[in-house]
Amino acid sequence: MAVAELSTPLYTRTRLVHSSQLSFSSTHLRSHRRVAFRPLPQAKNARISCSVAPNQVQAPAAPPQTVEPKNKAECFGVFCLTYDLKAEEETKSWKKLINIAVSGAAGMISNHLLFKLASGEVFGPDQPIALKLLGSERSLQALEGVAMELEDSLFPLLREVSIGIDPYEVFQDAGWALLIGAKPRGPGMERAGLLDLNGQIFVEQGKALNAVASRNVKVIVVGNPCNTNALICLKNAPNIPAKNFHALTRLDENRAKCQLALKAGVFYDKVSNMTIWGNHSTTQVPDFLNARINGLPVKEVIKDKKWLEEEFTESIQKRGGVLIKKWGRSSAASTAVSIADAIKSLITPTPEGDWFSSGVYTNGNPYGIAEDIVFSMPCRSKGDGDYELVKDIQFDDYLLKRIKKTEAELLAEKRCVGHLTGQGIPVCDLPEDTMLPGEM
Numbered sequence: 001m002a003v004a005e006l007s008t009p010l011y012t013r014t015r016l017v018h019s020s021q022l023s024f025s026s027t028h029l030r031s032h033r034r035v036a037f038r039p040l041p042q043a044k045n046a047r048i049s050c051s052v053a054p055n056q057v058q059a060p061a062a063p064p065q066t067v068e069p070k071n072k073a074e075c076f077g078v079f080c081l082t083y084d085l086k087a088e089e090e091t092k093s094w095k096k097l098i099n100i101a102v103s104g105a106a107g108m109i110s111n112h113l114l115f116k117l118a119s120g121e122v123f124g125p126d127q128p129i130a131l132k133l134l135g136s137e138r139s140l141q142a143l144e145g146v147a148m149e150l151e152d153s154l155f156p157l158l159r160e161v162s163i164g165i166d167p168y169e170v171f172q173d174a175g176w177a178l179l180i181g182a183k184p185r186g187p188g189m190e191r192a193g194l195l196d197l198n199g200q201i202f203v204e205q206g207k208a209l210n211a212v213a214s215r216n217v218k219v220i221v222v223g224n225p226c227n228t229n230a231l232i233c234l235k236n237a238p239n240i241p242a243k244n245f246h247a248l249t250r251l252d253e254n255r256a257k258c259q260l261a262l263k264a265g266v267f268y269d270k271v272s273n274m275t276i277w278g279n280h281s282t283t284q285v286p287d288f289l290n291a292r293i294n295g296l297p298v299k300e301v302i303k304d305k306k307w308l309e310e311e312f313t314e315s316i317q318k319r320g321g322v323l324i325k326k327w328g329r330s331s332a333a334s335t336a337v338s339i340a341d342a343i344k345s346l347i348t349p350t351p352e353g354d355w356f357s358s359g360v361y362t363n364g365n366p367y368g369i370a371e372d373i374v375f376s377m378p379c380r381s382k383g384d385g386d387y388e389l390v391k392d393i394q395f396d397d398y399l400l401k402r403i404k405k406t407e408a409e410l411l412a413e414k415r416c417v418g419h420l421t422g423q424g425i426p427v428c429d430l431p432e433d434t435m436l437p438g439e440m
Contacts, residue, residue, distance in 0.1 A: 095126055100174065104181025106143050110180055113340065130162070172212045182229065198223060227376070230247040246360055347383055357379070415427045
């Protein structure tokens with residue numbers, strides 16, 4: 001059960017457990033609303049049970065009229081009326097609850113992703129979760145709306161939802177951090193300006209993760225420029241293994257698989273071993289040399305070399321921009337799907353002989369790629385949340401030349417954010433003002 005109280009930090013907490021019964025109060029202070037929901041303390045090892053006995057469900061008692069809201073223990077809607085007493089037996093087989101922090105939680109990508117997470121589609125049907133949603137003062141009301149929709153969806157595995165604008169509170173004990181929130185590139189803004197603007201966000205979030213998250217938290221950076229933002233984040237979180245940080249390039253991989261399948265006249269599940277190399281920008285390298293279709297090298301199935309080297313490669317690099325022209329906004333649903341895919345690739349053993357793409361820290365890589373950057377490379381996982389880089393990879397002159405180009409861009413970005421990574425005065429000598437996928 002819970003009571004509502006005013007709090008100094010702007011932080012709202014809603015617990016969604018079978019015993020959760022919430023009472024709401026609010027006030028207007030300094031022209032915006034501050035609301036907090038704090039669970040009442042429970043005795044250690046207390047048994048969770050329904051507040052209404054089975055024979056009372058048809059006619060619940062009216063709440064006492066004389067009790068003040070702050071001190072009143074009352075049921076909250078459907079949790080009183082539909083609590084299944086047999087569910088407790090079912091939950092005994094569930095795994096230990098995990099905390100999942102999501103930044104940019106009021107945005108369109110999160111609007112698709114959160115319901116996938118809460119449904120059990122990503123972490124499995126026996127994995128209860130707590131969602132910890134980070135927004136801004138401007139998005140706080142929208143975050144409350146998100147929490148209401150999650151409540152109304154009645155996901156059995158969703159045991160807790162909390163919302164706030166302070167990463168030091170929201171990231172507390174997080175086992176996964178999905179960092180989606182970032183500012184878009186404004187009119188006339190140079191790429192260097194975007195690196196600095198969003199980089200400062202990831203400095204703060206890295207420090208917060210370092211201070212309060214699980215020591216083995218897995219971090220997936222989605223906000224662009226995601227490779228260098230991931231580097232900034234990990235540099236500001238020295239107590240978390242650098243290997244735990246990922247920049248999302250799974251959407252690029254999914255797009256490449258789709259285009260190869262279309263060209264070959266097969267369904268996309270027949271395409272495997274697809275790698276995206278390098279930066280999540282228009283210098284990224286979709287690798288058709290090592291990819292396979294129905295177990296055969298792509299170049300044996302698609303013999304049009306010109307199409308592979310030119311049209312295919314460019315279509316993946318610029319797919320996001322084309323989508324904006326058609327749709328009027330950047331991809332959201334497909335990005336959410338790719339985040340879910342990226343997580344599942346880390347918690348599910350990789351099929352024998354296959355691999356997946358992720359932007360990861362390059363130290364110790366077997367490809368000769370410069371160290372101390374975040375670079376998309378082929379990975380395999382045993383399903384334990386960790387990964388290893390794939391060693392049996394072929395290279396030709398075409399592939400190496402393009403890998404060098406995207407490597408040079410990431411090294412230049414790294415120099416440009418030296419003040420955010422503790423590596424000195426920034427020097428912005430970007431080779432060209434390349435666009436991010438999805439920018440116009």
